[in-house]
Amino acid sequence: MISVTGQFNTLPMSPYLNRIKPWVSVICTSYNHQAYVEQALKSVVDQGYPNVELIVIDNGSVDGSVERIAAFIEQYPSIRFIHNPINIGLTRAFNQGLALAEGRYIIDLSADDVLLPGRISKQVALFEQLAGPYAVVFSNAAYVDTDGQEIAHHYPVNAQGHARSPVPSGNVFQPILESYFICTPTMMMRRDVLNELGGYDETLAYEDFDFWVRSARLYHYAYLDEVLMLKRQCPDSMxxxxxxxxxxxxxxxxxxxxxxxxxxxxxxxxxxxxxxxxxxxxxxxxxxxxxxxxxxxxxxxxxxxxxxxxxxxxxxxxxxxxxxxxxxxxxxxxxxxxxxxxx
Incomplete structure (x- = not known):
């Protein structure tokens, strides 16, 4: 695979060290996101992590998103692109990308959200340190409006940028039943767990609650206490x-x-x-x-x-x-x- 981030380092051991770092597959789904898709894709290719695969699925957009994606891919030809002529649903579109993904870890990215710098490196580092049956690393996020102005945090933060209240970690099956406490786009997931579960359930209109229920019964989740994502809130969102x-x-x-x-x-x-x-x-x-x-x-x-x-x-x-x-x-x-x- 050829990484979309194109990270190089002149240190003698860097080529070897980069090769042994686990690959991360970012699956970006787009539907009528022409105003935001370039920023979303740019946030992936600008990551300072050496081994990143980017798979983009446009799900029948009618607003010019496809043209924006195609123009972006001309600059980064290693991006893999699927253009669905009709909207086949979010879960099925993601599974199209999952079938192609080769990374050890997966990020499910909506084309109106933004990865903040260092996100992939920090989440991979935590994943590689964990011992035991961990399937997900998740983080905090800032909510932004359609103009990109910050309006809130998923977990309110203190002056140091850390969550003010404890966030469940480890065995989170019961907390997941109690409330929506994970900001979905902050998750990095193990690909083998997704494959074991058969990907997302394509009979459903959305993915996260079902994935949490099925995976958290079997595996643990780890919280990384940093704001690593911009989650956009739009009036026409799901x-x-x-x-x-x-x-x-x-x-x-x-x-x-x-x-x-x-x-x-x-x-x-x-x-x-x-x-x-x-x-x-x-x-x-x-x-x-x-x-x-x-x-x-x-x-x-x-x-x-x-x-x-x-x-x-x-x-x-x-x-x-x-x-x-x-x-x-x-x-x-x-x-x-x-x-x-x-x-």
Whole structure:
């Protein structure tokens, strides 16, 4: 393979040392990201790590993204490019790249996000130091708006740039059931683990919750306490779609919750999942997917008897009340109440 970073060093031992460093495959998926894709790709080729493979998949863009990618590849011909004439879905597009990837480690990069300098080197260094069944190294991220202005951090930081509160590490299966605490694009994953799991589940609309449930039951995660990623928040992003009645994200979430239920092994894990299911009952109700709210309720009954509020929401779901418009208006007034992720 030829690295896209083109890193060279004049020290006598550097060529040998670079050759023995593990390869990292960055799989970048793009869909109508013409405004951002060049910055995303540039953030990969500018990494100071010697062995980086870059695979780009355009998923049926209609906005000029393909032309931007093609122009970029003219400067870096070692980039591998797949152009899908139609959008085949995020999970399937990623798996196209995974089938080609040869690196020991994988980064799943959206074409509107940005790797910060040193990210690959630092995450590989931690991975190579770890002992035991570790499958993922993840980090902190800064959220930026469409203009690239920083608006928040995934984990609030102190003056030294470190997370103010402890971040789960090691066995994270129960914390993953309790809440969305990992910023997905900060992850570096072992390719052999992804292959063992069969890649992303192509029947789902999104990837992260399912990957966490399936991998964290078997492997550990390690947190690297640095801001190593810029995660862009756009009004038309997938996470923003979860408040609309026609979204299919929550249906995928129900499938993942059943997978999680099958993998729970302790009363605390079941209770963590129950808490998450109660949240999804409310979300399904607010987007008027009433049948789905009732299906979440059925799964909840496998764990516990629904409490008063959950029972109330389930009862109201049978009435098919038109609540979504009021819900979206509420989120305009109190945007902080809406999670940045679909799950």
């Amino acid at each position: 996470s923003a779609q979860v408040i609309w009645p026609d979204n299919n994200l929550l249906r995928s979430t129900l499938k993942v919750c059943y997978k999680a239920y099958d993998r729970c092994a302790t009363p605390d894990e079941y209770q963590a999942l129950a808490g998450r299911i109660r949240t999804f009952i409310r979300k399904a109700f607010y987007v008027e997917q009433f049948d789905l709210a009732l299906q979440f309720g059925e799964l909840l009954r496998h764990i516990e008897r629904p409490g008063f509020f959950s029972s109330l929401i389930l009862g109201l779901s049978r009435l098919h009340l038109p609540v979504n418009k009021a819900y979206r208006q509420y989120l305009k007034w109190y945007p902080a109440s809406q999670s940045a992720k679909p799950v």
